[in-house]
Amino acid sequence: MNSxxxxxxxxxxxxxxxxxxxxxxxxxISLEVERGEFLSILGPSGCGKTTTLRMIxxxxxxxxxxxxLQGTQxxxxxxxxxxxxxxxxxxxxxxxxxxxxxxxxxLRMKRLAREQIARRVKRMLTIxxxxxxxxxxxxxxxxxxxxxxxxxxxxxxxxxxxxxxxPLGALDLKVRKxxxxxxxxxxREVGITFIYxxxxxxxxxxxxxxxxxxxxxxxxxxxxxxxxxxxxxxLFVADFIGESNTFAGEVVATGExxxxxxxxxxxxxxRPVSAALPVGVQVDVVVRPExxxxxxxETSHAGEENCLRGWVREVVFQGTSVKYVLxxxxxxxxxxxxxxxxxxxxxxxxKPGEEVLALWRLESTLVFPRR
Amino acid sequence: xxxxxxxxxxxxxxxxxxxxxxxxxxxxxxxxxVFAPLVLMVFVTFWRSSVDGMEPIWNLDNYRKVASDPxxxxxxxxxxxxxxxxxxxxxxxxxxxxxxxxxxxxxxxHLLLLLVFIPYWISYVIRTYAWYPILGKEGAINYVLGALxxxxxxxxxxxxxxxxxxxxxxxxxxxxxxVPIYLSLERISPTLLxxxxxxxxxxxxxxxxxxxxxxxxGLLGGALMVFILTVGAYVTPQLLGGPSGIMLGNIIADQFxxxxxxxxxxxxxxxxxxxxxxxxxxxxxxxxxxQVFLGD
Amino acid sequence: MTEPILSRLRAKAxxxxxxxxxxxxxxxxxxxxxxYLIIFSFNDATATTPPWRGFTLQWYRQVLQxxxxxxxxxxxxxxxxxxxxxxxxxxxxxxxxFRWRFRGKGFVFGLLLLxxxxxxxxxxxxxxxxxxxxxxxxxxxxxxxxxHVIYTLPFAFLIVFTRLHRFDRSLEEAAxxxxxxxxxxxxxVTFPLIRPGVIAAVIFAFTLSFDEFxxxxxxxxxxxxxxxxxxxxxxTDSTPQTNAIGAIIVGLSLSWILLGTVFLRR
Numbered sequence: 002m003n004s005x006x007x008x009x010x011x012x013x014x015x016x017x018x019x020x021x022x023x024x025x026x027x028x029x030i031s032l033e034v035e036r037g038e039f040l041s042i043l044g045p046s047g048c049g050k051t052t053t054l055r056m057i058x059x060x061x062x063x064x065x066x067x068x069x070l071q072g073t074q075x076x077x078x079x080x081x082x083x084x085x086x087x088x089x090x091x092x093x094x095x096x097x098x099x100x101x102x103x104x105x106x107x108l109r110m111k112r113l114a115r116e117q118i119a120r121r122v123k124r125m126l127t128i129x130x131x132x133x134x135x136x137x138x139x140x141x142x143x144x145x146x147x148x149x150x151x152x153x154x155x156x157x158x159x160x161x162x163x164x165x166x167x168p169l170g171a172l173d174l175k176v177r178k179x180x181x182x183x184x185x186x187x188x189r190e191v192g193i194t195f196i197y198x199x200x201x202x203x204x205x206x207x208x209x210x211x212x213x214x215x216x217x218x219x220x221x222x223x224x225x226x227x228x229x230x231x232x233x234x235x236l237f238v239a240d241f242i243g244e245s246n247t248f249a250g251e252v253v254a255t256g257e258x259x260x261x262x263x264x265x266x267x268x269x270x271x272r273p274v275s276a277a278l279p280v281g282v283q284v285d286v287v288v289r290p291e292x293x294x295x296x297x298x299e300t301s302h303a304g305e306e307n308c309l310r311g312w313v314r315e316v317v318f319q320g321t322s323v324k325y326v327l328x329x330x331x332x333x334x335x336x337x338x339x340x341x342x343x344x345x346x347x348x349x350x351x352k353p354g355e356e357v358l359a360l361w362r363l364e365s366t367l368v369f370p371r372r
Numbered sequence: 373x374x375x376x377x378x379x380x381x382x383x384x385x386x387x388x389x390x391x392x393x394x395x396x397x398x399x400x401x402x403x404x405x406v407f408a409p410l411v412l413m414v415f416v417t418f419w420r421s422s423v424d425g426m427e428p429i430w431n432l433d434n435y436r437k438v439a440s441d442p443x444x445x446x447x448x449x450x451x452x453x454x455x456x457x458x459x460x461x462x463x464x465x466x467x468x469x470x471x472x473x474x475x476x477x478x479x480x481x482h483l484l485l486l487l488v489f490i491p492y493w494i495s496y497v498i499r500t501y502a503w504y505p506i507l508g509k510e511g512a513i514n515y516v517l518g519a520l521x522x523x524x525x526x527x528x529x530x531x532x533x534x535x536x537x538x539x540x541x542x543x544x545x546x547x548x549x550x551v552p553i554y555l556s557l558e559r560i561s562p563t564l565l566x567x568x569x570x571x572x573x574x575x576x577x578x579x580x581x582x583x584x585x586x587x588x589x590g591l592l593g594g595a596l597m598v599f600i601l602t603v604g605a606y607v608t609p610q611l612l613g614g615p616s617g618i619m620l621g622n623i624i625a626d627q628f629x630x631x632x633x634x635x636x637x638x639x640x641x642x643x644x645x646x647x648x649x650x651x652x653x654x655x656x657x658x659x660x661x662x663q664v665f666l667g668d
Numbered sequence: 669m670t671e672p673i674l675s676r677l678r679a680k681a682x683x684x685x686x687x688x689x690x691x692x693x694x695x696x697x698x699x700x701x702x703x704y705l706i707i708f709s710f711n712d713a714t715a716t717t718p719p720w721r722g723f724t725l726q727w728y729r730q731v732l733q734x735x736x737x738x739x740x741x742x743x744x745x746x747x748x749x750x751x752x753x754x755x756x757x758x759x760x761x762x763x764x765x766f767r768w769r770f771r772g773k774g775f776v777f778g779l780l781l782l783x784x785x786x787x788x789x790x791x792x793x794x795x796x797x798x799x800x801x802x803x804x805x806x807x808x809x810x811x812x813x814x815x816h817v818i819y820t821l822p823f824a825f826l827i828v829f830t831r832l833h834r835f836d837r838s839l840e841e842a843a844x845x846x847x848x849x850x851x852x853x854x855x856x857v858t859f860p861l862i863r864p865g866v867i868a869a870v871i872f873a874f875t876l877s878f879d880e881f882x883x884x885x886x887x888x889x890x891x892x893x894x895x896x897x898x899x900x901x902x903x904t905d906s907t908p909q910t911n912a913i914g915a916i917i918v919g920l921s922l923s924w925i926l927l928g929t930v931f932l933r934r
Contacts, residue, residue, distance in 0.1 A: 060841050080844040081853075093842040097860050106856070107846030158846065394765035395776060398758040398821065402779045405818050409794035410786070416797055425800050465694060472691045484691075486929060491698055493872070494921045495879035497895050498914040501902050502701030505708065505716040512704060515718040543697055596785075604787025606882055611902065621789045621882075628796060628886065641793040645786065652785055 008072030011036045011194040012057065012162050017066035018218075019052050026052040028218030029066065034162070034196065039188050041197045041205040044215035045241070050198045053215070054164050057196070059083045070161050081110070086155035090167040092147045094139040100126075100150050101135040107158040125153040128187060145176040152184075156191055165197045169204065181207050202242045206230065214238050234274055236369045239287045244338075248286045248331050252278050252368075259368055261286050267331040270306050271366025283371040290338040292365035295325070295351070296358045306363035311335060313355045323350055327359055335359055410645070416638040426634045434639040448643060451620040454534065455603035458541045462549045462598050463591065465542070470553035470590075485554065492547040499544050500608050507531040507539070507612070532614025540608040545601050549594030556590025557583070589659040596655045603651075604644055620644055702918060709911035716908055727912040737913065740897035743808055744878050747893060750809070751816040751877035752824075752870045758817070759824030760866060763832050784822040791815065792886030799887065806889035815883040820873040827872060827932070831865030864931045871928035875921060 012034040019027040027049040034040050042050040055061045057068055059080035068075040070084060086107070094103050101122055108118045126132045129149040139147055148168055155163055168184075169177045185208055188195050199205050205212050206226050213223040214237070222234045233239035240247065250263035259278050261269050269286050278284060288307075298310060311327035314334060320341065327335040337359060351357060420429045438444055473484045491499060506512045507530040514527055530536060560583060568578040606621035613619070620640060627637025708716050712724035731737060762780065766773070783791060792815070799811050806812070839861070843853040859866075881895040888896060894917065901910050 058841075058845055060844075079849070080841070081847045081849050085845075087842070087845045089838045089842060091836060091838050093836060093838040095839060095842070095857055095861075106843070106848070110847035110852065154842075154846065388770065391765045391768050391770045394761040398762040398825075399776060399779065401758060401814075401817065402782065402821070405795065405798075405814050406783050406786070406791070407779065409791075409798040410782075412797055412801060413790075413794045416801075468687065468690060469694050472687055486926075487695060488698070489929070490922060490925055491702070493875050493879070493925045494702070494918055495881070495895055495898075497879075497881050497898055497902075498705070498917055499702065501898075501906070501910065501914060502705040504902075504906065506701055506704060508717065510715065510717045512718055543701065546698065600785060600787055604789045606789050606885075607899075621787075624789055624793060625885070628793070634797065634800070637793060638797060641790045645790050648785065648787055648790075 008069065009036070010034060010069070011038075011071055012196070013069040013072075014053075014057070015067045015069075017053065017056060017063050017068065019049075019056060019061060019063050025218045027056070027063070030215070030218070030220045031066075032213060032220065032223065034194055037192050037194055039185070039195045039197065039208060039210045041199055041209040041212045042215055043199055043202060043205040043212050043241075046200055048215040049218040050200075050215050051166055054087070054166050054196065054198050057162070058085055058087050058164055084161045085164055086158050086160040087164045087166060088148070088151050088155050088168045090170050092139070092144075092151045092171075094147055094150055094154075096139055098138075099135065100131065100137050100139070100142070103139070103150055104154045104157050107154065111158075121157055122153075125157040128156070128190060129153045129183075143176075144172050145180060148172065148180065149183075152187065156187070156193065159191075160193065162194045162196055165195060167199055168197075170199075177204075184208060206242070212242075214241060216241075232274070233287075233367065236285050236287065236372075239367060239369070243289060244336065245287045245289050246333065246335050248333055249371075250284055250286055250331075252280050252282045252284055255280055258363055259284075261368060263331040265330060267309060267329060269331075269366060270363050271368040272364060273368045273370075275370070278368065278370060285369045285371060287367045287369065288361055288365055290324070290336045291322075291340075293335070293337045293359050293361045295337060295339065296360055298356045298358050300358075307359075307361050307366060309335070309359045311357055311359050313351050313353050313357060316350055316353060318350070325351060325357075327357065329359060413638045413642060413645075416635050417642050419635050421633045421635045434635055437636065438639060438643065444640070447618075447620055447623060448647075451603055452647065454537060454541070454619060455599050455605075458538060458545070458602045459595050459599045461538070461542050462546050463553075463595055466546055466549040466594065467553055467591070470550050470557055473550075473554055474557035488547050488550045488554075491544075492551065496544045497607055500540050500611050503536070503540050503543070503612060504531070507536050531612060532617065534613070534617050536612040536614075537609050537617040537619070540612045541602050541605060544608060545598050548597045548601060552590040552594040552597070553587060554590070556587040556593075560586045592655045592659050596652065599651055600648055603647060705911050706915040706918065709908055709915045711908055714907060716906055716911055727908040728916075730909050731912045731916065734909075736892070737894075737897060740892040740894045743892060744894040747808060747813060747816060748874040748877040750813055751820055752873040754813075755817045755820040755873050756824045756828070756866060756869045759821055759869060760828045760862075762825050763829040766829055767832060767837070780822050780825055783818045788819070788882040789886075791818070792883040795883070796886045806887050808888070808891045808893070811887035811889065812884055812891075812893070815887050816877040816880055819880060819883055820876050823876060824869040824873050827869040828862065828865050831862045835861060864933075868928050868931040871924055871931065875924050875928070878924075879917075879921065 010033045012032070014030060014032040016029050016031055017027055018025070018029045030049075030053065032040075042053060044050045052061060056063050059075065059078060059082075062077060075083060095106065098106070104122045104125055105118050108121060113121075122135075123132070126134065129152055131146060131149050131153065134142070134146070134150075139150070142150065148171075151168070165184075169180050172180060181204060184195075184197075197205070197208060206229075209226055211223060211225050212229045214221045214229065216237050222229060222238050224232070224234075229238065230242055233242065236247070239245050248261075248263040248267075248269065250261040250269070252259050253262045253268065254260040255278060258270055258272055261271065261284055263269055263286060269288075271286055271288075273284075309329045309331075311329040313325055314328050315324075315326040317324040317326075318341075322338045322341050325337045325339065327337060329335045415428075416426060417434050418430050418432070419426050420431055420433065421427075469488070473481060473488070476484060504511075508514070509531065511530070513530055517527065564582055564586070565578055568582045569575075573581065604621050605619055606625055609617050609619045610622055610625075613622070620643075624637050624640045624644070627633045627640065709727055710723050710725070711720060712722040712726070762776075766777075795811060795815050795818075796806070799806050804810065835858075839857055840853050843857040844850075848856060879895060880893075881899065884893055884896060885899070892900075894913075898910065898913055898917075901913070
């Protein structure tokens with residue numbers, strides 16, 4: 002029955018569904034996670050990502066679908082018999098136990114020998130860089146330290162899959178950034194499969210091998226971080242990850258690429274993301290702000306696939322970049338990010354009211370059929 | 373897989389069953405020993421008292437007596453009047469005290485709170501009895517008055533009348549009001565008062581529009597407890613009331629002692645219960661009664 | 669903490685001294701009778717009223733020699749222990765059920781509050797009617813125990829429930845996640861964390877039972893509890909011995925309450 006090693010996947014989910022009253026929290030999702038992978042489940046709050054995680058952990062029973070851990074069907078196996086461990090957003094450290102006892106808890110439940118427990122706890126404390134903290138109580142630790150203990154407590158059991166439920170959500174920005182790299186390092190060190198739930202797209206991009214984007218109980222797309230960002234398969238994914246300009250329009254010419262009319266006098270050319278789009282179809286055109294270049298209106302830019310005349314409406318200095326809001330007469334304004342590569346004192350940006358050309362390549366223009 | 377494991381898995385998969393197993397002993401006791409006796413009490417009011425205690429002969433005699441007996445009406449009104457007066461006096465005394473404790477910053481705060489909390493748990497028989505040698509004819513107050521030559525003759529006004537009943541009830545039941553009021557005052561977020569001040573409310577208005585409404589659950593909860601305890605009081609009027617200070621509770625007890633009229637005793641108890649239910653209903657229109665006790 | 673703001677409310681009003689004087693008077697009102705009672709338990713006179721005739725311990729000696737009193741005390745103590753054990757067990761079980769949603773929760777909660785919201789004398793009457801209707805013999809460990817368990821159950825429930833309510837349920841999930849089954853989760857995580865609440869509930873239930881009078885008065889039958897005995901002493905003839913008993917009871921209650929408060933704070 003136990004077929005460890007036979008399945009190429011540490012975790013497989015098939016048609017998983019869970020309903021609370023009238024709300025479909027998880028609406029038939031399937032997913033495969035490879036051994037040693039760092040996969041993030043990303044989505045807005047209420048998209049079902051935490052419910053999915055809780056079903057994998059065994060805290061909730063799915064209404065339909067199956068979960069396989071290394072090829073073994075989980076069924077109604079209770080949490081304490083599943084070889085997965087969870088890092089909780091609230092840390093959930095036992096307040097009446099020391100750091101050592103918290104980390105040793107799972108090993109004691111396995112009834113391991115005392116020396117073995119001590120050795121493994123010690124090793125784990127070194128990995129999470131908390132050596133010497135054994136006898137502290139949770140309330141004597143900072144948030145970041147508490148989360149390290151939570152991590153150590155779960156990792157020391159050497160689970161098949163480690164589940165992390167927004168583990169950095171309660172930390173402040175600086176600590177969070179540092180913990181992101183810490184987590185990546187620890188992931189490399191222990192080689193365990195991580196499933197990481199978050200609503201923070203930047204965090205997911207920084208940490209993951211692959212990202213599964215969830216929306217309204219369904220998985221919109223599972224891909225590498227690069228593909229999720231560069232080749233989003235739906236408007237939701239394009240919109241949720243990174244910043245993007247979106248224009249509504251109608252297909253006016255079709256071929257390998259399509260031309261879309263957005264507003265009175267603007268026609269954009271781009272690549273349809275999925276099937277070919279016939280003329281007359283309502284679509285959304287998406288282009289990321291950093292893919293857009295700007296030029297003086299007097300110069301010629303015949304080579305560029307998309308070239309639009311516009312006027313600067315707002316200039317926002319953001320430090321590493323400058324954000325321009327342009328009026329191009331396509332409904333929404335066009336947002337352009339330019340790297341702040343100017344060196345002081347020649348720094349000279351465009352000013353509101355100036356006329357400019359906005360230019361970008363066909364490949365950077367994504368066209369999604371309206372749902 | 374062992375049996376117990378399997379059992380736990382099964383219970384784990386059926387949480388509803390576990391819930392009812394947990395509830396069963398408590399709910400069963402409450403139904404059998406609270407709910408059923410109260411229902412029986414309602415039945416008994418329609419029965420007839422006998423040498424044997426009571427006989428299930430259905431009649432309305434007790435209700436005729438309720439409607440016609442002027443002594444009953446007088447006693448009920450008097451008990452209500454005393455209960456309302458005592459409740460109001462207690463609230464007026466307890467609120468400022470709770471307020472003082474809630475605004476205390478020093479470490480004495482917990483001591484002050486504890487000092488209110490302690491009498492809550494000391495036998496009220498003892499606490500009532502303690503007034504006896506103070507208020508009596510040869511008691512402490514008269515002794516002091518005599519020593520100070522304020523009155524040559526001992527004053528008999530202090531004991532065995534409605535006054536002494538009021539004094540006893542107020543002192544015995546006051547802690548029951550201070551604690552809930554304190555808890556609700558303590559929960560008021562300081563930012564709300566800052567916001568009120570920021571928006572131009574002077575302290576008095578801040579109190580009237582912010583503090584008072586927010587402490588209302590505690591105020592009403594305390595009032596409810598005090599009223600219930602007072603309206604059914606037996607010990608205090610029996611001990612300090614004398615003939616003029618007796619209340620409904622004393623007459624009810626008589627029916628089960630010397631007078632031996634159980635069904636009438638049951639009827640009087642039912643009337644007392646009705647009054648209580650009306651007051652609970654009135655309070656529950658403003659605050660959720662459960663919320664008062666759960667503290668959130 | 670709310671204090672700095674609350675105190676600012678009246679800081680400028682100059683009413684501070686008045687408020688403090690008021691507080692002192694109120695505490696006097698609460699405690700003077702008790703203190704008076706204790707002082708006159710040492711008075712070398714047969715009356716419990718002034719003047720002071722000198723210090724004596726004779727009333728306490730009498731208390732110690734009083735056999736009826738000793739029986740009543742032991743009755744109250746054993747009744748209190750049994751009451752506390754039963755009602756805290758029932759209350760804790762119910763508090764656990766109340767962590768879940770279930771049909772009829774509001775009704776069960778109302779049922780739980782009923783003994784708290786019913787005047788004690790009404791419950792005494794109702795229970796005595798039940799006993800007499802079924803022609804049962806009232807007694808210490810039958811009708812009286814029932815009355816005390818019912819009376820203390822809401823308190824026990826509320827103390828334990830408040831404790832459980834503050835309890836982060838992900839702690840139990842964490843324990844199960846780490847391989848502890850239901851029993852071991854309860855033993856290693858849940859119970860250690862609610863233990864102070866349970867102990868506090870036991871102490872308070874015991875104290876309430878130990879002092880209970882009005883319900884006992886109706887259902888006790890021929891036996892005696894300490895408050896019943898004290899009552900009969902007061903009603904016949906009050907001597908400084910009554911004061912001495914009162915002082916002892918106050919002392920006992922005080923120590924239990926302080927103990928209970930320590931656990932409640934944890």
